[in-house]
Each structure stands twice: as C-alpha cells, then as structure tokens.
Amino acid sequence: MGGWSIALHGGAGDIxxxxxxxxxxxxxxxxxxxxxxxxxxxxxQNPPLDVVELVVRELENIQHFNAxxxxxxxxxxxxxxxxxxxxxxxxxCGAVSGLNTVMNPISLxxxxxxxxxxxxxxxxxxQDFAKQQGVETVDSSHFITEENVERLKLAIEANRVQVxxxxxxxxxxVQDDAEKELPLANGDSQIGTVGCVxxxxxxxxxxxxxxxxxxxxxxGRIGDTPLIGAGTYANELxxxxxxxKGEAIIRATVARDVAALMEFKGLSLKEAADCVxxxxxxxxxxxxxAVSAAGEIAMPFNTTGMFRAxxxxxxxxxxxxxxxx
Numbered sequence: 001m002g003g004w005s006i007a008l009h010g011g012a013g014d015i016x017x018x019x020x021x022x023x024x025x026x027x028x029x030x031x032x033x034x035x036x037x038x039x040x041x042x043x044x045q046n047p048p049l050d051v052v053e054l055v056v057r058e059l060e061n062i063q064h065f066n067a068x069x070x071x072x073x074x075x076x077x078x079x080x081x082x083x084x085x086x087x088x089x090x091x092x093c094g095a096v097s098g099l100n101t102v103m104n105p106i107s108l109x110x111x112x113x114x115x116x117x118x119x120x121x122x123x124x125x126x127q128d129f130a131k132q133q134g135v136e137t138v139d140s141s142h143f144i145t146e147e148n149v150e151r152l153k154l155a156i157e158a159n160r161v162q163v164x165x166x167x168x169x170x171x172x173x174v175q176d177d178a179e180k181e182l183p184l185a186n187g188d189s190q191i192g193t194v195g196c197v198x199x200x201x202x203x204x205x206x207x208x209x210x211x212x213x214x215x216x217x218x219x220g221r222i223g224d225t226p227l228i229g230a231g232t233y234a235n236e237l238x239x240x241x242x243x244x245k246g247e248a249i250i251r252a253t254v255a256r257d258v259a260a261l262m263e264f265k266g267l268s269l270k271e272a273a274d275c276v277x278x279x280x281x282x283x284x285x286x287x288x289x290a291v292s293a294a295g296e297i298a299m300p301f302n303t304t305g306m307f308r309a310x311x312x313x314x315x316x317x318x319x320x321x322x323x324x325x
Contacts, residue, residue: 002295003313004042004200008034008055009299010065010307011192012243012287015321017304023064024321030062031309031319038198039311048198048239049087049110052208056083056106059194060210063145065307066192068104071143071212073152074219079143081212082226083109088205088234088293095226098123100140102130106210109226111135120226155216193225195232195241195289201313203293207232207239207255214246224249229256237262238269240290244303248285252276258290273298 010027038055046054060068071079083105084095094113097120102108111133112121121129130137193211209232211225223246224231231242233255240255249255254276261272269292277286277300287301289308297310304322311317318324 002201004198005291005295005297005310005312006035006038006042006051006055006196006198007289007291007297007299007308007310008038008059008194008196009241009243009287009289009309010059010194012301012303012306013192014284014303015305015307017322019321026062026064027307028319028321030059030064031307034058034062034196035309035311035317035319038196042198042200042313045200048200048204048206049085051198052196052206052239053085053106053110055196055198056085056194056208056210057104059196060104060106063147065194066212067194067210068212069143069145071148072192072215072217073144073148074213074221075156075216076219077144077149077152078219079140079148079212080217080219080221081105081143081210082222083208083210084226084228084232085109085113085208086206086228086232086234086239087113088207088236088239091235093119093228093232095120095228095232096122096126097222097226098220099126099130100143101127101137103136103138106208108133108135109208109210119228122222151215159216193231193241193243195243197234197239197241197289197291199239199291199293199295201295203236205234205236205239205291205293207234207241209241209243211243223247224254229253231255233259235259235263236293238272238290238292240273240288242286242288243306244286244301245284248281252281252286254281254286254288258288262292268292269296270298273300277302
C-alpha cells in the first residue's frame, strides 16, 4: 500500500490562457491554502472522510470558486447549492441540493450521511434538517454577491446574443462562437465545482464535491455534483470527484465509470480516468480528480483547463490550471 495522497479541484471549463492575473492568482492561492490544510490533516492521521469534508468546506468559503459563498445565480437571481460526500470503505454517502441558506453544503451532506437513513435531501426539507442539526445557516441574501450578480448579467446578455445569432443564421460555427461569448466576455469560466479526494496510508478512500451549479440555470435544475456515481464516487479501489458540464457527466456516469473500469476491466487508475475523460465524454465537457487505494493520483480533463492541485506523502505536489508538459 502506498502512502497518503490528496487531490482537489476548483472547476474545469473553457478557461482562456489569457485569464488575467487578478482572476487566476486568487484561485491558485485558494488551491494552495486548501491543499496545505488537507496535507496537515492527513499527516495528523485524520480519516480521509474528515479530510475531504474539511478541504471542501474551506473551498466553499472562498468566493473565487463556484460553491458556497461563490455560488453562481439561477435565472431568477437566486442561489441553489448542492454537494455530496462518500466514504470508500463503507460506501456510505450523503447528498444535498437546492440550498440557499446553508453556509457549508458539504457539511450538511455529511450530516445526511451520518444522521439519517437516507442519502439525498433537497430544498426546504434539507434546510429544515440543517436547522435541526445546528448546521450554520444565514439569510439567502448572504450569497448574492456583486461578482455573482455581474456573472448572471453577462450570462443573460450572452444568451441574448446567442438568440439573435440564431434568428439569422443556423450554421454551427456561429452557434459555437455564440456559446464562447460568455467565458471570453468575462475572462473567466462559468463552469465550476469544487472537490477533494483523499486516501490515507492504509488505503482508506473518500470523495467530496460541492457547487453552485451553472450560472443562469433554471430554478430547480440539479446537476451531477450531488448525484452519487456521476459527480462523486468512492469505493475500496478509488475516490473520484468530477467537474464540468453536469448533464454530460450525468449521462456518462463519470465517477462510477472510473471505478467500474478498475473493478471489472482491471485498468489502472490513470488508464480508467483517461478512458472516461477522453473516450467516453464529449470534448470540452469534463475534468476529474481521482486517487487510488495505492496512493496514485489522476487529474485528466478534456476542457481548456481545470483548476487543480495534488500532493503525496513522498513530497510531490502540483498546482496547475492548463495542461502541463
């Protein structure tokens, strides 16, 4: 069995190489900060399940990521956050959706896992449960930040451009250009999730994922993040957290398929992760982080970039956005 390993992500998508430093650096610093917290927790021999919850909580508290305080807004200008967490050994898991008052959705997902006979709670029922459990809640206006309002405004404008284009020209290239309008207009990716996977030196695995969803999404839309087997999965072989376009990730059951390829085909973690990302999902839609029971790490993506970081017990660490040589 290898030593401990940890990987985390802050979203994958059409992240332009020209991303300005004021947008890039806070995210890199956030990843570095959260990675360090995870490393220290693993060195202190905290269970991986506690480690991934701790790291994702911290990511939720950083406004530069699309989760927790940084969650993007629905087409009604509201927040609907979602999260899930899973323990590889026991296969226990918890998930939540439709939250607009819970400070740290990942910790509510953990409460669902630990304190209920269920796996998934959503909307008002989930928020009532949060109050019962003493999970920190705030007024929903707490999540309506200037940056998120601006993101929604850009998204609505970009959609209008797209509609205008489509009235006059139905050709594919124009449609593609219209779809790219939003990330380029904002110098930023609108596709984002945060996640963490960890394994200890005994091979115990856990995964956690949290998101605000898609900017300008329909009210009530649920993505891949809270769906066990899509955005999050862990068993005795590996732990996986996915990010990107939720609908594509759900269709491909991305997180479970990595584990299934290892389980049924005998693939290595890297082979399984690469197969799912590069062969089973459309280009430009997905990235994932994964660790195996032996301490291997995989962080493939088929988007322009993915905010990501990892570290291993033998001292290796990496923080990156775009493909590295």
